[in-house]
Amino acid sequence: xxxxxxxxxxxxxxxxxxxxxxxxxxxxxxxxxxxxxxxxxxxxxxxxxxxxxxxxxxxxxxxxxxxxxxxxxxxxxxxxxxxxxxxxxxxxxxxxxxxxxxxxxxxxxxxxxxxxxxxxxxxxxxxxxxxxxxxxxxxxxxxxxxxxxxxxxxxxxxxxxxxxxxxxxxxxxxxxxxxxxxxxxxxxxxxxxxxxxxxxxxxxxxxxxxxxxxxxxxxxxxxxxxxxxxxxxxxxxxxxxxxxxxxxxxxxxxxxxxxxxxxxxxxxxxxxxxxxxxxxxxxxxxxxxxxxxxxxxxxxxxxxxxxxxxxxxxxxxxxxxxxxxxxxxxxxxxxxxxxxxxxxxxxxxxxxxxxxxxxxxxxxxxxxxxxxxxxxxxxxxxxxxxxxxxxxxxxxxxxxxxx
Numbered sequence: 001x002x003x004x005x006x007x008x009x010x011x012x013x014x015x016x017x018x019x020x021x022x023x024x025x026x027x028x029x030x031x032x033x034x035x036x037x038x039x040x041x042x043x044x045x046x047x048x049x050x051x052x053x054x055x056x057x058x059x060x061x062x063x064x065x066x067x068x069x070x071x072x073x074x075x076x077x078x079x080x081x082x083x084x085x086x087x088x089x090x091x092x093x094x095x096x097x098x099x100x101x102x103x104x105x106x107x108x109x110x111x112x113x114x115x116x117x118x119x120x121x122x123x124x125x126x127x128x129x130x131x132x133x134x135x136x137x138x139x140x141x142x143x144x145x146x147x148x149x150x151x152x153x154x155x156x157x158x159x160x161x162x163x164x165x166x167x168x169x170x171x172x173x174x175x176x177x178x179x180x181x182x183x184x185x186x187x188x189x190x191x192x193x194x195x196x197x198x199x200x201x202x203x204x205x206x207x208x209x210x211x212x213x214x215x216x217x218x219x220x221x222x223x224x225x226x227x228x229x230x231x232x233x234x235x236x237x238x239x240x241x242x243x244x245x246x247x248x249x250x251x252x253x254x255x256x257x258x259x260x261x262x263x264x265x266x267x268x269x270x271x272x273x274x275x276x277x278x279x280x281x282x283x284x285x286x287x288x289x290x291x292x293x294x295x296x297x298x299x300x301x302x303x304x305x306x307x308x309x310x311x312x313x314x315x316x317x318x319x320x321x322x323x324x325x326x327x328x329x330x331x332x333x334x335x336x337x338x339x340x341x342x343x344x345x346x347x348x349x350x351x352x353x354x355x356x357x358x359x360x361x362x363x364x365x366x367x368x369x370x371x372x373x374x375x376x377x378x379x380x381x382x383x384x385x386x387x388x389x390x391x392x393x394x395x396x397x398x399x400x401x402x403x
Contacts, residue, residue: 003232006219010236024203039184044130047095048076050085057105072134096120096131190312193337205295208286220379241275262347277332280367287374310337335359
């Protein structure tokens with residue numbers, strides 16, 4: 001077969017194989033619809049909290065009212081001690097406890113160091129951060145008038161107090177890329193690279209496993225896999241992966257209103273490179289496993305380690321041992337996830353994404369060579385004297401070959 005015929009045969013093998021169509025088409029679409037749903041609220045709101053008011057002063061009651069008026073939290077009760085609210089926190093009925101210490105009002109007026117304590121469940125980092133941020137803003141705004149009065153009593157000129165009140169804050173928090181500071185904008189763009197990686201490698205392994213189980217590959221009908229036929233096969237798998245990536249970049253991010261198209265041309269070129277790396281890895285792994293069923297068992301079970309090794313959840317170099325760091329660079333998902341975030345979400349230039357581009361290029365050469373070596377040895381297979389029993393059952397077009 002020439003390259004064009006091999007590419008068409010590969011695409012037909014995918015489309016006629018129900019097991020491969022399920023992850024390659026069904027999985028990509030289902031993930032598009034359902035995966036972002038838990039994260040779409042973006043920002044945590046209306047977290048129930050209890051105020052443990054040891055002070056019972058006008059200032060502490062003002063803090064309670066201002067907390068309840070904020071969008072982030074809602075005051076679900078007031079107690080006089082932390083012990084009274086602790087059982088509700090332990091049972092999950094509330095998200096946190098805001099503790100106003102004794103003599104808080106008096107200490108603020110006197111200028112004595114004091115503070116409000118926030119207690120929360122350490123297992124919910126996003127919720128904890130939301131409560132802490134809301135309490136910090138409310139306490140700062142509520143205590144400001146009392147602090148200004150303290151300055152006036154200390155014979156600070158009113159003009160100075162007014163200037164301090166109107167002066168801008170020392171730090172302005174302005175997110176540049178995740179502008180809504182939401183969870184979906186953080187998780188979904190990064191997970192996209194891994195989702196495509198896993199689903200489509202499974203699909204490729206299923207198809208290659210079917211070819212190996214059936215004997216001689218149709219694209220090597222003369223008993224030898226030519227380089228043109230190999231290139232056509234890789235091209236067919238590449239087209240499937242690239243189409244899925246463009247579906248996510250072009251439609252899914254728009255549909256769910258996620259950060260996108262910051263450097264669209266760079267993201268498309270990088271997506272083409274990533275698709276080629278995934279296709280080569282899929283063929284190499286499929287030839288190594290040689291059985292359809294192994295794909296789901298092996299590929300599906302390593303998704304979480306790949307996610308953590310990618311470096312988007314936490315810095316890999318600073319937290320993992322050197323062998324794991326080197327391993328992460330051998331996985332296409334690592335430069336793929338980081339490169340897509342830089343180009344599609346953050347608008348990086350091609351030179352700024354150069355480390356990921358170089359890493360991905362080297363992986364294409366490495367896994368492309370492995371795929372060629374493995375496919376050349378698997379393609380001749382064994383000549384079958386009769387019809388292939390698995391072809392019609394799995395939806396793969398049957399091809400007869402002669403000696």
